[in-house]
Structures are given as C-alpha cells and as structure tokens.
Amino acid sequence: MSSSSTPSAAAGRPSSRVLHAFLRNPLAISGVGLFGLTLLVALFAPALAPDAYDNQNVMGRLKPPLSTGPGGRVYLLGTDPLGRDMLSRIIYGARASVSVAPDRRNSSMRRSM
Numbered sequence: 001m002s003s004s005s006t007p008s009a010a011a012g013r014p015s016s017r018v019l020h021a022f023l024r025n026p027l028a029i030s031g032v033g034l035f036g037l038t039l040l041v042a043l044f045a046p047a048l049a050p051d052a053y054d055n056q057n058v059m060g061r062l063k064p065p066l067s068t069g070p071g072g073r074v075y076l077l078g079t080d081p082l083g084r085d086m087l088s089r090i091i092y093g094a095r096a097s098v099s100v101a102p103d104r105r106n107s108s109m110r111r112s113m
Contacts, residue, residue, distance in 0.1 A: 042098040045091050050076075053092035057083035 022028050041048060050073075060069040063079040077086035 038094055039098060041091055042095040045095045049085075049088040049091045051085040051088040053084070053089050055084060055088075059083065 057070065057079070060075070060079050060083040061081055063069060063075050063083075065076060065078045067075055067078065069075055069079070075085055075087070077090070079085060080089070
C-alpha cells in the first residue's frame, strides 16, 4: 500500500489540522468552556442573580461571605459598603462585559487601519 493512498485527517485541509490541534489542547477546551459559561451567565443574569444589582440594604452593609442577612437571606459573596449583594453585581457585571467586548474589538480594529 502506498503512503499517498489515504491522507489522515490531520494532514488534510488546513482547517481540519487547526481543529484537530485545538481539540487536543486542554487549555483551549477549558478556555472555550469558560467563555461559554460567561456567555450563559450574562444571557440569564436576571434569572440567576439572587437580587437586583442596584438593590441597597444599608442594614446589611459589609457582610462577609456566607453570612445571613435580614429575613434569613444568605449572601454567598457578602455585601459591599452600600449593602448590595456582591454575587448579583458580579453576575450583572458579566452581562456588561460581554456587551462591551465586541464594540471594543471593533474600535481597536478601526485604529489599526
């Protein structure tokens, strides 16, 4: 059998070689997974966040992580100096980051031209 009879998938088109190399790289796979998770959290922020990002509770200021607030509510990541839930603010922050990222990329591409 000659060596040129059947090319392997890795030796085929350039796109298949790139995909094969990408799928063999655990850091690349974990990066795509983390990016996908960030997109899902940003998309479903109103349903995932335990509180609105701007709700203030002055009586619940500076609570440490895993502390119980008024009404028996548990603050997983604590509260900030204004009594806002940190987990909610991080979840809504993911939404802001995802919405700003494409615009930022486009503006940097326009500067380089």
